Amino acid sequence: MDPFVVVGGDAAGLSAASKCRRESDREVIVFEKGQWISYAHCGTPYFVEGSVDRLTDLLSLSPAEAEARGIDLRRGHEVVSVDAEDRTVTVRADGERFEQPYAELLVATGASAAAGPFDRSLDGVFSLHGLDDAAAIDAYLAAPDDYDPARLGDGPVDRDRVDHNAALEPPERAAIVGGGYVGVEMAEALSARGVDVHLYQRSAHLLTPFGAAVGERVESTLRDHGVTVHTDTEVDALVGDERVAALRIDGDERPVDVAILGVGIRPNTALLDGTGVDRGPSGAIKTDDYGRTSLPAVYAAGDVATARHAVTGAETWVPLGLTANRAGRAIGSTVAGDPTPVGDVAGTAVVKAFDLECGRVGLVDESAATDAGFDPVSETITAGSRSGYYPGNEETTVTLVADRTTGRVLGGSIVGRDRAAVRIDTLATAIEADLTVAELERLDLAYAPPFSPVWDPVLVAAKVVN
Ligand code: FAD
Numbered sequence: 001m002d003p004f005v006v007v008g009g010d011a012a013g014l015s016a017a018s019k020c021r022r023e024s025d026r027e028v029i030v031f032e033k034g035q036w037i038s039y040a041h042c043g044t045p046y047f048v049e050g051s052v053d054r055l056t057d058l059l060s061l062s063p064a065e066a067e068a069r070g071i072d073l074r075r076g077h078e079v080v081s082v083d084a085e086d087r088t089v090t091v092r093a094d095g096e097r098f099e100q101p102y103a104e105l106l107v108a109t110g111a112s113a114a115a116g117p118f119d120r121s122l123d124g125v126f127s128l129h130g131l132d133d134a135a136a137i138d139a140y141l142a143a144p145d146d147y148d149p150a151r152l153g154d155g156p157v158d159r160d161r162v163d164h165n166a167a168l169e170p171p172e173r174a175a176i177v178g179g180g181y182v183g184v185e186m187a188e189a190l191s192a193r194g195v196d197v198h199l200y201q202r203s204a205h206l207l208t209p210f211g212a213a214v215g216e217r218v219e220s221t222l223r224d225h226g227v228t229v230h231t232d233t234e235v236d237a238l239v240g241d242e243r244v245a246a247l248r249i250d251g252d253e254r255p256v257d258v259a260i261l262g263v264g265i266r267p268n269t270a271l272l273d274g275t276g277v278d279r280g281p282s283g284a285i286k287t288d289d290y291g292r293t294s295l296p297a298v299y300a301a302g303d304v305a306t307a308r309h310a311v312t313g314a315e316t317w318v319p320l321g322l323t324a325n326r327a328g329r330a331i332g333s334t335v336a337g338d339p340t341p342v343g344d345v346a347g348t349a350v351v352k353a354f355d356l357e358c359g360r361v362g363l364v365d366e367s368a369a370t371d372a373g374f375d376p377v378s379e380t381i382t383a384g385s386r387s388g389y390y391p392g393n394e395e396t397t398v399t400l401v402a403d404r405t406t407g408r409v410l411g412g413s414i415v416g417r418d419r420a421a422v423r424i425d426t427l428a429t430a431i432e433a434d435l436t437v438a439e440l441e442r443l444d445l446a447y448a449p450p451f452s453p454v455w456d457p458v459l460v461a462a463k464v465v466n
Pocket residue numbers: 007008009010011012013031032033034036040041042043044045077078079080108109110111128129130182268271301302303304319320321322324
């Protein structure tokens with residue numbers, strides 16, 4: 001039997017490969033075009049910030065550990081095309097090409113950072129997508145005399161890029177272009193590195209998918225920490241000769257010596273061009289409940305794939321870490337002979353802005369719910385995070401959205417300073433269980449003064465909406 005071939009050696013790909021090997025004696029080949037495998041994108045802002053000591057702390061499984069699981073791991077191997085009729089992939093490695101037959105194929109190629117209209121070839125212009133980007137930004141931020149290459153650890157880092165950036169004068173003024181979660185995390189990271197940070201967001205609020213109530217508190221927290229936040233502001237271009245010197249807005253040039261682009265990501269689907277595979281939102285590969293694409297024996301998972309929305313039932317694209325790991329693991333089981341659904345996604349997400357914690361799940365405001373065909377009702381409440389008399393009590397703002405007709409919980413957001421983010425998991429669970437607001441209100445949530453008031457902020461919101 002031909003092997004199970006996996007393209008992509010990170011969250012979705014290695015979860016699938018590991019699970020399949022654990023549950024069967026199938027031959028599993030993983031092609032990874034880069035040198036890093038099993039790394040945490042999510043930790044890269046914290047490496048740049050300095051709160052993660054070494055780049056290699058962000059690795060989970062080493063190549064040797066993957067091979068010890070019986071995975072045939074081929075780094076430096078890029079899959080350039082798929083012949084779904086012949087069930088072969090074409091692989092490029094060391095300047096050569098070869099064909100690899102497969103019995104089943106998993107496309108777990110992730111996404112790439114979009115550059116928008118910006119010139120990423122200028123020194124000082126970066127996206128953050130992967131460990132080499134994190135290493136390059138870290139090197140650029142450091143003064144040549146202060147740069148500590150020991151922070152890189154002993155991984156397969158792109159040393160030429162690091163050395164080039166480490167030799168340049170450190171920046172004083174940063175522009176973060178894009179106010180999504182990567183932009184917000186990098187605003188905090190660059191502030192910690194002593195840079196004067198300006199954050200530019202095209203729309204009215206930061207963290208648009210979290211809703212306005214969260215965005216407003218994030219903006220004021222960033223300002224309190226010295227970040228200059230420019231909302232409703234579109235950056236037109238980054239200009240400079242070799243090194244970025246300014247950004248252009250409405251014909252004005254504002255000086256800047258480092259720019260971080262957080263202007264979105266695009267699914268890496270090029271290897272399926274010409275196959276006629278069905279696409280979904282944002283061009284991601286359309287998948288069914290088992291992660292199958294429209295091509296026979298071809299699965300897709302993670303940032304490259306669509307998923308079904310837990311609230312609307314519609315096809316959606318939510319490129320997040322658990323989605324990738326979970327879908328990969330399920331497909332690994334399916335290929336091993338135990339058909340396992342990949343699960344729906346509710347878009348549950350959390351992010352930190354300095355000491356402020358934000359969470360969101362499902363449909364976070366009435367307009368999103370109306371667009372999805374519901375008749376929504378929503379309330380935003382503010383309640384304490386602990387008993388009022390107990391030290392550390394913090395204002396927690398909860399927005400809860402429900403369907404007026406059925407009472408079903410549709411989504412919401414939470415923002416505050418004292419474990420606000422983890423409270424979103426209560427709402428995520430309510431959505432998964434299809435609870436109504438009345439059922440949510442009756443949940444027996446834990447109470448003791450150091451952890452919660454008698455009525456947890458989520459229960460307060462449910463009482464008000466009900
Ligand atoms: P990836 O992790 O991108 O892996 C895809 C792999 O495929 C890559 O190694 C790539 O080199 C390889 N590849 C691509 N094309 C080919 C090819 N043709 N041939 C061979 N190999 C190929 N998510 C959260 O849930 N929480 C967070 O806090 C969070 N923070 C993040 C912070 C940052 C800065 C970034 C960039 C992402 C963050 N994410 C977060 C998102 C999360 O990291 C991704 O959803 C997750 O990594 C997706 O896993 P994946 O396996 O689909 O793709």
